Amino acid sequence: MRISCPNCGNDTEFYEVAEEVTITTYYVQNEDGSFTSVNDRSEILGEVRFFCGECHQEISQFHDRFLQMLF
Secondary structure: OOOOOOOOOOOOOEEEEEOOEEEEEEEEEOOOOOEEEEEEEEEEOOOEEEEEOOOOOEOHHHHHHHHHOOO
């Protein structure tokens, strides 16, 4: 079953908005003094909402289905 926006019918583009997020990024310094990211970790402490990527309608009622189909 595909998710589609009840407002505009979009069934291809979506996005999440997460509140209260902590992102930790680990770096190594290279020989030339520049830095390269080697790993990152995020922790979401707040609410996560799901939106249509076309009309930007909140469609969080489909978020659980989205998570089930995320590979």
